[in-house]
Amino acid sequence: MSDLATEVRGGTYPQSEYLAQLAAVIRAQDSYGTWDGKTDADLLADYIVTAEERRDMPIIADPEPEVLDRIEKFYDAIGLLLEKRSGIMAAQMSRISHEGFGRVVLIAGRLVVISKHLRDVHRFGFTSFQKLAEAGEKLTAEAASMIAAHPKRRGPERTSHVCDSQNPGRHGVHSEVPDRDQCRDLHRLRALLQGLRPGGDDAARGERGRRAGRGVGG
Structure with missing residues (x-):
C-alpha cells in the first residue's frame, strides 16, 4: 500500500504511545524481518474500516480468523501499555462465538480492569488511525484508573x-x-x-x- 493510499484511507497517522505499542505487538511475530521495510501505518492498515466498507459488510457473518487475531492484538497492546504505566502485569482473555458475539476481559493482578461485551466482530475496525489511537488510549486510561482505585486487589508490582x-x-x-x-x-x-x-x-x-x-x- 502506498503512502498516499494509507494517508487517504486512515487519515493522518498521529503520534500515539498506544499505536506504537500495537505496532510492536505485530512486529513481534515477524521472526525473519519481513516487515522491516513497512511503516507502523502499513502494519495497522487492516484496523481501518471506512464507512463505505462497513456498509458493504453483511449485518450477520462469521468472523474471519484474521479479525479475531486483530482483536486479540488490540487488547494485548492495551495490557502491555498498562503494564508499562502501572508496573502491574496484565493479560487479556477473550471468548467469541462463531456468530461474532463474545466478551473480552483484561486482568491485572487479581483485578479485572476491563470487561467488554463484543458484537458484530466481523466489522471490527476504526475509521481512522486517530480513532484507533483514541480507543486504545481511553481503555488503557480506564484500566489504570481501576488499578488506582483498588490498590489492595491489583497484586504485586513487577519490581526487582x-x-x-x-x-x-x-x-x-x-x-x-x-x-x-x-x-x-x-x-x-x-x-x-x-x-x-x-x-x-x-x-x-x-x-x-x-x-x-x-x-x-x-
Missing part, C-alpha cells in the same frame, strides 16, 4: 528484589520476584530440584560439609 539469603552473591537479583516470600519459595524450589537430580542430595550434603569444614578450620 535483591536476595537476602545467607549467600546473596550466589543468586543475584530476581527481576521476576516481587517480594521476599516469593524469593524464599524460589530457593526452596531450587533446592528441591537439586535433590531430584542424580546425585543431587549427595552433592548438596558434600557442599555443606565443605563449607562447615572451612568454618571450623578458620
